[in-house]
Amino acid sequence: MGKTIMYVVVSVVISVAYFTLVDHFLMDMQGLDYWYLFRK
Amino acid sequence: MGSITRKKTLAVLALSAMIGLLLLPVVAAIPALASGGEAPAAGGPPPDAAKKDGAESEKKVEKARDVYYKTEGIVSGAPAPKTTDGPKDYPRYNFESRVLLWFANQQHLYYGSFVLAVPIFCMVIEFMGVVSKDKAMAKKYDQLAYDFIKISLTAYSLTAILGGILIFTFLTLYPAFFGYLSSIFRPVMHIYALTFVAESGTLYIYYYGWDKMKEGLLKWLHLSMSVILNVIGTVLMFLANSWIGFMMSPAGVDEQGRYLGNIWHVIHTALWNPLNLHRILGNMAFGGGVVAAYAAYRFLSAKNDEERAHYDWMGYIAMSLGVAFLIPLPFAGYWLMREVYAYRQQMGITLMGGLLAWLFIIQATMIGILFLSTNYYLWQALGRMRGGERFQRYIKYFVFILVCGFLVFITPHTMVMTPAELKAMGGQQHPVLGNYGVMSAKNGGINVIITTTVLSFIWYQRGNRMPAVSWAKFGNIFMGVFFFFAYVNIIWLAIYGYFIPANVRVGLSVPQVATTLSTLFFMTALNLSMLKGAKQIGPIEWGKISVRSQYALIMLATAFTWMMGLMGYIRSSVRLFWHVNEIMRDNSPWAYTHTVGFAANMISANVLFFWISIMFVFWLGTLGAKKAPVEVKSPVPGRAPEPAVGH
Numbered sequence: 102m103g104k105t106i107m108y109v110v111v112s113v114v115i116s117v118a119y120f121t122l123v124d125h126f127l128m129d130m131q132g133l134d135y136w137y138l139f140r141k
Numbered sequence: 142m143g144s145i146t147r148k149k150t151l152a153v154l155a156l157s158a159m160i161g162l163l164l165l166p167v168v169a170a171i172p173a174l175a176s177g178g179e180a181p182a183a184g185g186p187p188p189d190a191a192k193k194d195g196a197e198s199e200k201k202v203e204k205a206r207d208v209y210y211k212t213e214g215i216v217s218g219a220p221a222p223k224t225t226d227g228p229k230d231y232p233r234y235n236f237e238s239r240v241l242l243w244f245a246n247q248q249h250l251y252y253g254s255f256v257l258a259v260p261i262f263c264m265v266i267e268f269m270g271v272v273s274k275d276k277a278m279a280k281k282y283d284q285l286a287y288d289f290i291k292i293s294l295t296a297y298s299l300t301a302i303l304g305g306i307l308i309f310t311f312l313t314l315y316p317a318f319f320g321y322l323s324s325i326f327r328p329v330m331h332i333y334a335l336t337f338v339a340e341s342g343t344l345y346i347y348y349y350g351w352d353k354m355k356e357g358l359l360k361w362l363h364l365s366m367s368v369i370l371n372v373i374g375t376v377l378m379f380l381a382n383s384w385i386g387f388m389m390s391p392a393g394v395d396e397q398g399r400y401l402g403n404i405w406h407v408i409h410t411a412l413w414n415p416l417n418l419h420r421i422l423g424n425m426a427f428g429g430g431v432v433a434a435y436a437a438y439r440f441l442s443a444k445n446d447e448e449r450a451h452y453d454w455m456g457y458i459a460m461s462l463g464v465a466f467l468i469p470l471p472f473a474g475y476w477l478m479r480e481v482y483a484y485r486q487q488m489g490i491t492l493m494g495g496l497l498a499w500l501f502i503i504q505a506t507m508i509g510i511l512f513l514s515t516n517y518y519l520w521q522a523l524g525r526m527r528g529g530e531r532f533q534r535y536i537k538y539f540v541f542i543l544v545c546g547f548l549v550f551i552t553p554h555t556m557v558m559t560p561a562e563l564k565a566m567g568g569q570q571h572p573v574l575g576n577y578g579v580m581s582a583k584n585g586g587i588n589v590i591i592t593t594t595v596l597s598f599i600w601y602q603r604g605n606r607m608p609a610v611s612w613a614k615f616g617n618i619f620m621g622v623f624f625f626f627a628y629v630n631i632i633w634l635a636i637y638g639y640f641i642p643a644n645v646r647v648g649l650s651v652p653q654v655a656t657t658l659s660t661l662f663f664m665t666a667l668n669l670s671m672l673k674g675a676k677q678i679g680p681i682e683w684g685k686i687s688v689r690s691q692y693a694l695i696m697l698a699t700a701f702t703w704m705m706g707l708m709g710y711i712r713s714s715v716r717l718f719w720h721v722n723e724i725m726r727d728n729s730p731w732a733y734t735h736t737v738g739f740a741a742n743m744i745s746a747n748v749l750f751f752w753i754s755i756m757f758v759f760w761l762g763t764l765g766a767k768k769a770p771v772e773v774k775s776p777v778p779g780r781a782p783e784p785a786v787g788h
Contacts, residue, residue, distance in 0.1 A: 108615045112622035120630040124652040133648040137641050
């Protein structure tokens with residue numbers, strides 16, 4: 102059970118980090134601000 | 142021994158001949174290109190006129206600015222003709238000339254796409270056969286590749302005939318326009334013709350040399366021919382694409398349509414590369430669909446289990462190849478639309494927000510049908526393997542996700558309504574559903590559909606296998622979490638788009654696409670590595686698949702055909718009343734946009750004609766098939782034996 106939780110946590114961290122980076126950098130490459138709404 | 146050496150020599154000679162044929166158009170083009178590809182237009186001064194003394198011609202040199210590249214060039218052709226409605230420029234029968242041309246063009250395109258796509262499949266499958274260490278599988282791949290090329294050979298003759306009909310239709314009904322277009326492309330017209338000759342020659346040598354070149358070095362030479370064949374085919378298509386690219390987004394001419402001496406500018410228009418990519422992917426998806434339909438037809442008419450097994454396998458491979466190219470197709474289409482907007486914003490608005498917008502709703506419906514059919518086929522295919530049943534209970538959730546994505550994807554932004562309906566609804570947009578008819582939501586919808594299709598594929602791959610790697614548990618959890626957050630990211634970006642300005646929102650589609658592609662590439666790779674040395678639950682029982690699945694394949698192919706006709710019509714219609722956008726006006730009585738209903742009927746008629754004629758081609762293919770004695774096969778893990786059908 103402990104191992105399963107660890108696997109889930111690691112997977113969540115990797116997935117969330119990956120998709121956030123994808124969103125940020127691919128918007129940045131187009132000269133756009135992904136965080137537009139939050140900076141406003 | 143002597144015979145083998147002779148065969149090798151002949152094979153090398155054949156290969157050299159093909160390379161020679163491939164290079165022939167380039168060599169032939171050198172003088173034209175070196176001289177700047179002078180192309181006096183129809184009605185322009187004869188070439189001899191240029192051979193006057195230096196001083197006089199110096200005076201007559203006129204320079205003009207390229208409409209697209211904005212570079213200066215020497216005027217080398219006559220202006221685009223200003224046509225008038227009459228028998229001189231638009232001779233006609235008692236019928237709408239545009240419809241005749243539409244029919245001839247569409248049929249040629251259908252067959253052209255098919256014969257360009259199938260040799261690429263053939264090359265891939267033959268290569269798989271050559272590198273396969275399992276001799277039984279190698280033989281089956283080889284047989285499959287042969288089956289593919291056999292179908293395309295008959296279709297190839299029809300393509301050539303339809304090409305001839307198309308040229309005659311142009312010459313007869315639109316002589317002024319065709320004269321102008323061929324004058325602009327004169328420096329490369331003969332390259333097109335020679336490339337076609339090279340393609341034909343290579344195809345026939347490739348097909349008829351199959352049996353003679355089936356082993357060792359000869360087989361590699363044979364495989365090399367398929368590479369050459371596909372290079373020639375692709376060049377041929379790129380050249381044809383340059384014509385439609387020029388018609389939509391002309392370059393290399395001045396504002397009067399006078400050629401400025403740079404043929405590369407004429408070819409390399411703003412939309413040429415997006416069109417090239419879109420057409421390659423589209424042709425591959427279409428070709429895969431047609432071959433899958435052929436296999437389905439043969440499966441349904443099979444007389445025994447062995448034939449059924451073979452054609453079930455063939456249908457699966459063709460469908461997989463077709464869908465592999467279908468998945469990136471919407472992204473290539475997106476690039477094309479982006480370039481259209483970048484070239485002329487008004488053109489993009491006409492396409493997606495104006496006159497032709499409703500056709501895009503039909504297109505969305507067709508894309509949805511394609512993906513639903515693909516998923517349905519994969520779920521049915523789980524039935525032919527033991528172990529597949531463990532996934533069956535989850536299918537209803539997949540259906541739910543797909544239908545949600547599909548409904549969002551096809552929701553129109555505005556509705557065509559009567560004044561009473563408009564009043565009842567309180568405006569052109571539905572108060573709730575109207576919110577979904579925007580690109581932000583639609584992008585979310587299609588990406589959810591594609592991600593679910595990827596998941597279906599991954600489950601299909603796992604159908605009869607259980608991962609046995611030591612890190613299987615982590616792999617499964619990671620895959621589940623990755624897919625979950627992929628869905629979350631796609632839906633989040635779709636919702637986020639509603640809260641930010643349009644100029645920022647437009648960029649969100651790129652990370653959405655990247656999310657979908659991440660699941661496709663990373664999760665497929667992860668799945669394959671997890672399935673290395675996997676535990677087999679049972680074999681794949683080829684041929685033991687529901688009949689419904691085969692109808693799904695036929696549905697898939699028909700939807701491809703219909704969508705291709707639709708998209709071709711949309712792309713062509715966006716020029717509105719121009720033969721060549723903003724350069725040569727269409728002054729025929731048919732320079733208007735048809736109603737959606739008429740266009741749909743016309744597309745359906747084209748689809749029907751294509752399928753009736755291709756059924757004839759399929760039937761011809763069966764006439765030549767001789768049954769070879771079925772060899773004793775060693776059981777292939779995970780695969781039931783397929784019969785060998787003689788060449």
